[in-house]
Amino acid sequence: MQRPRQLLVFVLDDRRFSVDLSVVVRIARMVEITPLPQAPDMVLGLINVQGQIIPVVSIRKSCGLPDRPPHLNDRLIILKMPARMFALLVDEVVGIVHRGEQEVVTAHQLFPGVDAVDGVVKYNDDIVLIQNMERLLHLGDEGKLGAAMEEPGGVQP
Numbered sequence: 001m002q003r004p005r006q007l008l009v010f011v012l013d014d015r016r017f018s019v020d021l022s023v024v025v026r027i028a029r030m031v032e033i034t035p036l037p038q039a040p041d042m043v044l045g046l047i048n049v050q051g052q053i054i055p056v057v058s059i060r061k062s063c064g065l066p067d068r069p070p071h072l073n074d075r076l077i078i079l080k081m082p083a084r085m086f087a088l089l090v091d092e093v094v095g096i097v098h099r100g101e102q103e104v105v106t107a108h109q110l111f112p113g114v115d116a117v118d119g120v121v122k123y124n125d126d127i128v129l130i131q132n133m134e135r136l137l138h139l140g141d142e143g144k145l146g147a148a149m150e151e152p153g154g155v156q157p
Contacts, residue, residue, distance in 0.1 A: 004098040007121065009128055010077060010090040013065050016128045017090075018097070018121070023133060025078040025085065027093050030070055036149065044070070046149075047087055049078060053149075056087040059136055062116060063129075079133055088133070097123055104130065 006021035033045040033056050044056045056076065060067055076087040104119040116136040121128050 004100050005104060007097050007099065007128070007130060008077065009094040009097055009123060010075070010088075011092040011094060012060055012063060012090060015063070015065070016094065016123060016126050017063065018123075018128050018130050019077070019079065019088070019133050020118075020130070021096060023079045023081065025080050028076040028078060028087070030072055030074045030076065033070060039149075044089060047076070049085075049087070052085065054078065054085050054087050055149075056089055058089045059131070062136055081134055086133075094123075097121070097128075 007018035008021050008024050008027075009016055009018045011017075028049065031047050033047055035045045036043060036055070039045070039055070042057045042059065042062065044058055046053050047056055048054075058067065070089060071091075073092075075090050075093050077090055077093065079086045079088055099121045104121050106119045116132055118130040118132045121130065
């Protein structure tokens, strides 16, 4: 028997998105973000989480949403990715949903060639896109991010 897929649902503007719960370390309240010169566009800056320096990313532009400055009520979803930890800036965290694989419509069925979305699930009366964070964060930019963090005035990871 297949185990249900566990997803953390979050909101950007009025749209619902999700990530696999397996990559979520914790959810934090908004804190001051230190700008990081020379970082990739989606990196807003850095935060210190229990002594660990973590880049903060915004996926708004990648999701077709307008940029906006962080708000005090926003949340940070701390994600453990293969290359490093990231904090994902979101408007709100809705909760965790459990869906069987048969309830997930895969992305290649709906969006051929779209790499950043793994699939779609129904959540109440909404449609939730399941984000593939590794692809969405363009970890190919990891070299650029690492270089920015090692620049004079940057921060060592």
